Each structure stands twice: as C-alpha cells, then as structure tokens.
Amino acid sequence: MGLNFDHLENQVRTYAPSDSAVFWKTREKFGGLSNMAAGFPLLVNGVKIRTSEALYQAMRFPTRPDVQELILGEISPMTAKMRSKPFREFTRDDWSSVRVPIMRWCLRLKLYQNWEKFGHALRETGSLPIVEKKTKHADFWGAKYVEPDELIGPNILGRLLMELRDDLEQMPSPPEHLAPLNLKQFLLLGREIEAVRIVQSPVSILF
Numbered sequence: 001m002g003l004n005f006d007h008l009e010n011q012v013r014t015y016a017p018s019d020s021a022v023f024w025k026t027r028e029k030f031g032g033l034s035n036m037a038a039g040f041p042l043l044v045n046g047v048k049i050r051t052s053e054a055l056y057q058a059m060r061f062p063t064r065p066d067v068q069e070l071i072l073g074e075i076s077p078m079t080a081k082m083r084s085k086p087f088r089e090f091t092r093d094d095w096s097s098v099r100v101p102i103m104r105w106c107l108r109l110k111l112y113q114n115w116e117k118f119g120h121a122l123r124e125t126g127s128l129p130i131v132e133k134k135t136k137h138a139d140f141w142g143a144k145y146v147e148p149d150e151l152i153g154p155n156i157l158g159r160l161l162m163e164l165r166d167d168l169e170q171m172p173s174p175p176e177h178l179a180p181l182n183l184k185q186f187l188l189l190g191r192e193i194e195a196v197r198i199v200q201s202p203v204s205i206l207f
C-alpha cells in the first residue's frame, strides 16, 4: 500500500502519543527509526554513506557532485543536513514531487542493508502508529504536540515507516538488489545510481 501523493502536506493526521511509537532523539526509545540515527550505514554505487539522512540530503543535488561530496563527508547526520542548507537553491527542481519516493528508497535501503538491526527497530513498534515528533513545527515529515495527549501533523516519515513495517512482515529475508528509482538524474557523485546490491554492512566493515 503506497501513500496518496496528492497534497501530502495537507493530509494531517492525529495521534495519541500514549498509544504510538513516538521518536525524536536518536538515543531515546525508538530512536533507531530516525534518519539521524547512527549505526545504519549504507553502500550505494560503492560509496559509503553513514546515515539515511546524509543519503536523502545528497539526493537533492544530483547535478552537484561537489555538494553531495560535502554532505556525505560529514560525520554527523545533523551536520550533513545543515551542510545542504546553503545550497538549497540548487535542489533538483522536481524535489517536492520526488522527495517522498526518494525517502522511501532511502528507508528501504536502510532496512535491506541493516536487516537485523533496523528490522528489529521496526518490529519493536508492534502495531502502534509510528510518529516522528517535531518540537516546533508540524512540518512535512513529522507531527507536533498541540495538547499533551495529541500529536498532529502530516507525519510522512512515520507513515513511510509504517508502510515499510507492513512490507517487512511479508519478507523473510532482504532481496538481493534494490532497484533504482525511475527518475531523471538519479545520480550519486556524477554516476547514475544502479541497482544497489544488498550487502550486510556492519559499521566496523564500512567505517
């Protein structure tokens, strides 16, 4: 089941935090679900990538391998995100319509290349709604507290994670490859992204 892509930012949802798997800080409960969580390395076109956040931010700039390199070179995922900010005018022009499939692809890769660890993080949520908590704005990816017992927002990241959790239930093992997205300029460091071979990638091997 996929998300309906029409005006996603208007598709606001309401969640009861006490009955949800709410995450924000990476060291807190369910923190492994955050794109900012360390310890879920990725390998794309032979390029080592520390976090799904760094990969997602790099994908904004397919025609700027120099910017991608700066983002991927950052050790902290938050700094990788901050690195992208001065260059946002160079974001691919179709970003608002491709960012959700790109995020979905990043999350799939995070699961397939970190099968046990990320699979466990997803399963640990049981059947609870998954919600990324926002402290200031209920921006596109998360939801924010409006009352102590009410989180409201589009929560697109949480919804993609729930979709992935549903898919995981049907998958006894990771696939051998993750297909690239059928997008123009799906590039990493100047090379078209190919089908990603799924390697299990403990941090100690990669970094």
Ligand SMILES: Nc1nc(O)c(N)c(N[C@@H]2O[C@H](COP(=O)(O)O)[C@@H](O)[C@H]2O)n1
Binding pocket: 024, 034, 035, 036, 053, 056, 081, 132, 141, 157
């Ligand atoms: N500012 C911030 N701090 C965190 O700890 C976060 N988890 C997030 N959210 C993540 O930011 C990514 C999208 O950022 P943009 O839409 O490019 O601004 C995405 O991974 C969110 O989950 N933000």
